[in-house]
Amino acid sequence: MNASAAANSASADAFVRVDGVSRVFAPRLSLGDRIAGALGGTVDRRAVRAVDGVSLDLARGEVLGLVGESGCGKSTLGRMISGILPPSAGTVRVAGEPVMTAGHRPRKRTTRVQMVFQDPYASLDPRMRIGDTIAEGPLAHGIVKRAAVGEFVAAELARVGLEADAARRFPHQFSGGQRQRVAIARALAMRPDVLVCDEPVASLDVSIQAQVLNLLMRLRRELSLTMLFISHHLGVVRHLSDRVAVMYLGRVVEVGPAAAVYDDPRHPYTRALLASLPKLILEDGVAVTFQAIEGELPSPLSPPPGCHFHQRCNIAQPQCAQIVPAMRSVGAGRIAACHLCGDETATIRRGAA
């Protein structure tokens, strides 16, 4: 992936630099398994490579959408970028500084990256008042003096559209949408440069989703936030993102400007994923179109060799089962990891289609 990292990080002004990051989850062996192993028995030691050599750059103020199906590693990658989870290999830097120092515990983590999680009911402490939840981090890091906490919390709440008296209440006293506003306020109270949002509207009702998405877009403009927006919801990602990265089974398979990727996907997986999304076409006669991808997601315990997608790909060639495709340029600011979608082949294919 080193060549691809070079291709991707052509922009010297990368603010967030994810460089060859991997994360392996190995099973913790039980005592029985360890004894069996010591005695020469066979023990299932298969590890999941949740994220496998991912390199990505985010420019300052940019929103990068990260899409993929469940189990593709997008949340694991988000946690590593947030400095919550240490990578097994590779580094994540924000403005040149690593988000997490390796080695001794407690590890030193950056506060420049903050995260908003999917389920605000699970991510907020049910026994802490909202005001304490929001002030905890800033107090610990000296962002606010104890004497000024009240005003500080009120201002943070106002920014996400909540009343100041919310500070005295508990998470269960809020609706899902309001709780997610609290989670956003807590993240922003740390004055982050980068906000990682992991499925921030997936648990919300349809009519509330639009409220939270509009809030995120407004905050991004006001605070010039750099955002990683993780979602399986392709429509939401398209709506918010400047650029999009598509993940499949631990690897990034395509990156490019959102409009370009959605209008003219190059990687066969991106193409299939976009086609599988039911789309409403409201002009002249409503139609809903979608096209299913063949086959199932392979098990991440034993991903197929070569290109992970080759078994489900309708243009796969013999080499796809053997050689891991490197990232290559497929147009202005676009890269894709596919043996068959360089600039020329893509043109031919689209001509033939």
Added chain:
Amino acid sequence: MSEAASGSALLRVRDLATHFFTRTGVVKAVDGVSFDVDAGEIVGLVGESGSGKSVTGYSILGLVDAPGRIVSGSIRLEGRELTGLSEPEMRALRGNRLSMVFQDPMTTLNPVLTIGEQIRLAIEAHERVSRATARDRSAQALSRVGIPDAARRLDAYPHQFSGGMRQRVAIAIALLNRPRLILADEPTTALDVSIQAQILTEIKSLVRDLGTALVWISHDLVTVSALSSRLLVMYAGRIVEQGPTAVVLREPRHPYTRGLVDSLPSLGAPGRDLAQIPGNPPSLRDLPEGCAFRPRCARATGACVAAPPTSEAGTRSWRCHHPLETAS
């Protein structure tokens, strides 16, 4: 919805009200719901959480538990009144004339029984058959929903299947006895986009081939529209609008439907603010008087304090004092 049409309806629900009598008050989860489903028809029932869409489904299946009960209204399947049937009578119907698919196939399937045993139980609940016949029919049922190597997979346990495959098993069980009507409650919500598309495609062709009617209950307007020819939109326990899917989506008459359609992130205008419906869905314990959507509605006036009338035009109907005009 003329009388002539509803006379031949496979399912006819009239003024259904299902309330939950809790210590903190009466929750009117379903409050005056009427609709028809014709034989072989796919109807989409959309609404947000708490709109009463699932309780409507459970009421039809006779699965409403205390403290909830059907307080009034009528549910007729093939002309037969279902409200007031005894549990043994309902059991004879469920899985036979009437069946269901739920959201999470991991919790609907029994984790300690093999897939084959579960299918056999579903067959034996309604018919006396030999083990060999049951096994043959089970294998057929699995291969019908696109599970490869079906005969061998009968001996597998649910945890050995992927989410998409488990939902296929649940659908296979629902289709076993060729029901006249299937109620599917968020059946693809737990699945990935690419698997969802597979299931949508398959279920559409299955119900077409078997002539089964399907009520597809979901919060996802787009998925529902991908399947259904008719759309029912629920809000706070009531159907606020119903009609042919294409017409309802293109020219909603109810402001809530309009809001739902507008708040979908379109692929057309990225970056722009989404049209949002202000406020939150109301608490079902404490519904606003009159139209429940009134506090969130831009068109609301003093008139909306009174319950809105049901207006009909052709094949559609809506409940609103100030419906949106149609272009035509």
